[in-house]
Amino acid sequence: MLSAFEVITFEKDAENSLPDSEPFTGAMENVGMLFEHLGTGFGFIKNDIETKTAIVRESTKQDPVANKSLQDVVERELAEKKARVKKPPSISRTVLRLMFLYILMGKIGEAVQPGSKMTLRDCVSHAYDTALKPNHGFLIQKAAGAAMLLLPDIDTFLTKLKVDKSKRDEYLKRIEDHLGPLVRRMYGYYAEHEIMDLP
Numbered sequence: 001m002l003s004a005f006e007v008i009t010f011e012k013d014a015e016n017s018l019p020d021s022e023p024f025t026g027a028m029e030n031v032g033m034l035f036e037h038l039g040t041g042f043g044f045i046k047n048d049i050e051t052k053t054a055i056v057r058e059s060t061k062q063d064p065v066a067n068k069s070l071q072d073v074v075e076r077e078l079a080e081k082k083a084r085v086k087k088p089p090s091i092s093r094t095v096l097r098l099m100f101l102y103i104l105m106g107k108i109g110e111a112v113q114p115g116s117k118m119t120l121r122d123c124v125s126h127a128y129d130t131a132l133k134p135n136h137g138f139l140i141q142k143a144a145g146a147a148m149l150l151l152p153d154i155d156t157f158l159t160k161l162k163v164d165k166s167k168r169d170e171y172l173k174r175i176e177d178h179l180g181p182l183v184r185r186m187y188g189y190y191a192e193h194e195i196m197d198l199p
Contacts, residue, residue, distance in 0.1 A: 041147025
């Protein structure tokens with residue numbers, strides 16, 4: 001799964017920038033598979049991720065040249081005042097919703113640090129509360145809360161993912177080297193363009 005993040009490319013190479021559509025979508029699809037190992041209670045989030053990645057992939061397919069870079073698509077939506085459109089959902093809005101997966105991955109990275117007292121429930125709860133909860137109704141929030149009570153411990157989760165514990169330091173370095181800069185670039189771009197609050 002980490003290898004999917006390592007191949008993400010940026011046609012627009014700036015401190016705050018968005019990646020190219022195709023590798024971003026592939027990475028998000030990989031992370032969506034995490035939810036298969038979190039239990040059936042998270043099926044609705046996995047389905048949401050699949051729906052959102054399909055929206056981005058379809059946009060890329062419609063015009064592979066003009067939509068190669070997510071940044072081009074978002075800038076076009078901003079210029080046309082379409083970034084805040086909910087139906088059909090703008091790519092700007094869809095990508096922002098998918099970015100919560102970076103928060104989850106980063107928190108899992110913190111949880112597997114030697115001596116960490118963080119649980120998998122802490123990781124998932126933080127990511128959900130930060131990025132998804134504000135956009136979910138009461139019933140979905142309650143379902144997510146109930147699903148979090150059934151999460152496995154971090155070691156069981158990593159075993160399900162077939163993570164070799166002897167390579168933990170290598171995994172942590174890869175997360176730090178690739179995920180950290182990606183998160184900073186993308187969130188920096190959204191903050192710079194004042195679109196962190198897309199509905």
